[in-house]
Amino acid sequence: MTALQPGAALEPLTFDITRADLVAYAVASGDHNPIHQDEEIALAVGLPGVIAHGMYTLALVGRAVAAWTGDAEVVELGAKFVAPVVVPAEGAARVTVAGAVGERNDAGLLPLALEITVDGAKVLGAPKVLVRA
Template sequence: MSAPLEVDQTLPTQTYPVRRADLVRYAGASGDFNPIHWSDRIATAVGLPGVIAHGMFTMALAARAVATWTEQAEVVELGCKFTAPIVVPDDDAGVIVEIAGRVAKRDGDLVTIALEVTCGGSKVLGMPKAVVRA
């Protein structure tokens, strides 16, 4: 890390596009081929507004933001609640997921980063946080 993380420091918002092709790639990597992540017909049949991103894919985007901010510091904890789905349209644009962060606490070499993960202005993860060794 180039500069130490200070309590109350706001970290630059990271933005990531999410497209259907990303969901297909994630399904292949994770083995999660649930059709709610690729079929509008199945997703709407089970009451969803459309195809949704995998929750763990969304959490991985948060981890990617943490890695960017901390220049690959050791992540010792990453957690959240899955509170709202990210609906991914069947087009070339997809949606944008934004991840904001604020250094909430420092205890020795452990730094807690409070995250805010949104899509279209709505929070999609509840109580997301990361603890890194910095």
Template sequence: MALPAAGTALEPVTFEITRADLVAYAHASGDHNPIHQDEEIALAVGLPGVIAHGMYTLALVGRAVGDWTGGAEVVELGGKFVVPVVVPADGAARVTVAGTVGEPNADGLVPLALEVTSDGAKVLGAPKALVRA
């Protein structure tokens, strides 16, 4: 699937994250840090509550990129977890991934400019996605 021209805004995708998702992710990824499951421990180490794995958020970015590009090869992916995504005991946290197609670089790889937000706050700093499209 060819990507649209540079400058084109991609359809933002909103995902929901529940506590049950974090438990499933802990098993699949091996990251059993209790701050992603246990409210008491999360509060005890000074966090605002149970927070999503940063890598869960980055995995959602990976899904959005896959959807937008028809599964193009990803050459670089990353970001800084600047604001924790707090996941309530009931209901879900929402993360929205928005993107714009960038100019291909010298190797013909296409960067996607990303904005990843939850509850109006930017949760991923200096996000980077580079694809072979």
């Protein structure tokens, strides 16, 4: 767990996403859109390949926040999906979540300024995380 002091850097965390993870997420979420499992269909609709579910990617951000904050209350968590996370047939896509603790606001909440990338390219934009700690 990271000390949640304004200005503190958050240790970057990296999560691997495999095709098996996408199958498991589809079962758990009920989202069986074939762009998340079938290469041919993903390519046919103009995607660069099979892509991770956006909400799965955001859930990884939630895992990072939990690792950094311990038992702090997460008041808000959100982001815009700005680029797909392409998951190769072999190996994994590597999502990295990094950032810093912002200044406590008038409500006593701490914002976390995050950057979510795959191979250095931003995949989630305008991430907003507020925690009560």
